[in-house]
Amino acid sequence: MRQQAAGQRSRRQTAPSGRALEQKVKEATQLETIPDDVDSVTDIRNELEFAQWYNEVEESLLEASYDEYQACLQELQMSKSHLDSLLTDTSSTLDLLTSLSNDFRAVESQTSQFRKQCEGLLSAQKHDSDLAEDIQENLQYYDFLDPASRRLNAPGAGNTVRGKEFSDMLRRLDECLDYMETHPDQKEAGVYRSRYRLLMTRALTLIRTHFVSSLRDVYADASKKIADKQLNDTTMSTLLYAKFRVGAPELKQIGLEIQKRAVPPLDPDQGTEAEYQSLLNELHANYAATRGKLIIPLVYKNLNDLAQSPTSSQDLVSFARASISYIRGVCLDEFELWGEWFHGHGGLYDFLETICEPLYDHLRPRIIHEDKIVKLCQLCTLLQTRYLLDQDEDIEQQVDANQLDFPALIQPALEDVQTRLVFRAQAFLRDEIERYKPRPEDLDYPARNKQFSISVTEGQISGRKITSTDTPTTTTLPTRPKSTTKPSNDSDPSSTNPEDTTTTAATKWDLESPTTQDQSGWYPTLRKAIWLLSRIYRLVNVHPTPILPHNQPTYKLTYKQTSPPSSTTSPTKSCTKPRPPYTAPAPSCAQKPPLPTRTSSSSATS
Structure with missing residues (x-):
């Protein structure tokens, strides 16, 4: 196909259409210019001569046109050789292009293989780099x-x-x-x-x-x-508190490093201690021991001064009020100082309980030797109303973690007072109610009622206005404990004679509605039982106290003592049966949950 196309291109170039016409013109011109030496046609006489003449003319014409043909032949040969060279060059070019195409395909294949190898190497390099980074990252924890x-x-x-x-x-x-x-x-x-x-x-x-x-x-x-x-109060406060606040922030920060790592175990049922908790306990113990060496002697000294003070040396309630107020101030100061040394309150209340030990050492002997129920009730009321949370408020409002929980510290003192009060109430029940020997006039209710009616009638005849307190009414107990400011002559009924109970009943019982005339008609054990119940009402807890009206032993003892002997008969039998005494209703408020107590405190003994 390519050689035919090349031959066609060469023929178009070497044999143009205008060249044949030009050759014919030249031949005609040559025929007209025949050489002169050729004989004219007229000289031909026979056929032989004509044949000779024709051969000569033909040879002359051939000789005349030989150069042209030779030139055309040479030109054609040259064109052919040129075309042959072109075909050769084209063939060689095609071969070269084929070779180049093959080479290109080989290069492309090699390049593709090389690219794949490079990608594999890059992937391996990335894997090795990641592995090296992982090894380096993991190795840093070992290095x-x-x-x-x-x-x-x-x-x-x-x-x-x-x-x-x-x-x-x-x-x-x-x-x-x-x-x-x-x-x-x-x-x-x-x-x-x-x-x-x-x-x-x-x-x-x-x-x-x-x-x-x-x-x-x-x-x-x-x-x-x-x-x-000797130092004054300002200098002493500076040494005890201001000096301890100077380096507290830095020490608190380094102590926090131990506290952060004193993490409790994941399973609290195992009973194992938190890791590094012992180191944190040592910090707390050393701080508490150091502060205790400075504070506790000073607390003992101040409490001894209060105990020897004329205003509080003889009165239990006055001494308790002054000493507890002083201890509360010291605990508040130590609470604030603790917050500047440590995060949290772990170990704080153990330290504050050691500060309260001097208070217990002074209060407990006084409480144990206190025989007056009134004083014990006043002290119990003081502790409950001033320093302990109210039962309703305790349920509705929780103690703020950033404030001192002083009720937890004063709870042992309240328990000592309640224990002593329970003991004294039991002794009062045993001596004044259970072992009471009724007299005939105590059981002669017709005469006592008649005397009471006469006194009321005389009051009406005299024109004195009968108030609501002059009429017999039902006794109602106070809903709240009375204030600590009781009259000093408000003593136990057991300390007076039965004959004197009528004249001094109003000052000793501290009831709200009955008057002396109402109380004069009551059975003695009933008066004493209601007096006792009105005193201890809501001052002691239900569970440790066996004399509360919930169990009603007081009612049973009173009823037993008011019953006449079986051998004694009275003509007014229907009138001598005493009325059942009044029993106080159970407290309507929920029982307050017990506060944490000191493990080292011992119960008061009689």
């Missing part, structure tokens, strides 16, 4: 062991616990421990975990040592200045 060990075991390592680098190191130790615990399948993870735990214990021990040392230095400075000379 941190040596520098941390050198730093914590270096001389003077305890002096660096306040720096930020030490906190960063503790954070890195936490991260390493967490990593070892979350990757237990890695080789030697258990070994490194135990080593890191030892380093953490070492670091927190350094914090504990520095904390205790700093606290000891502050105590030594303050105690030395206190022992040197």
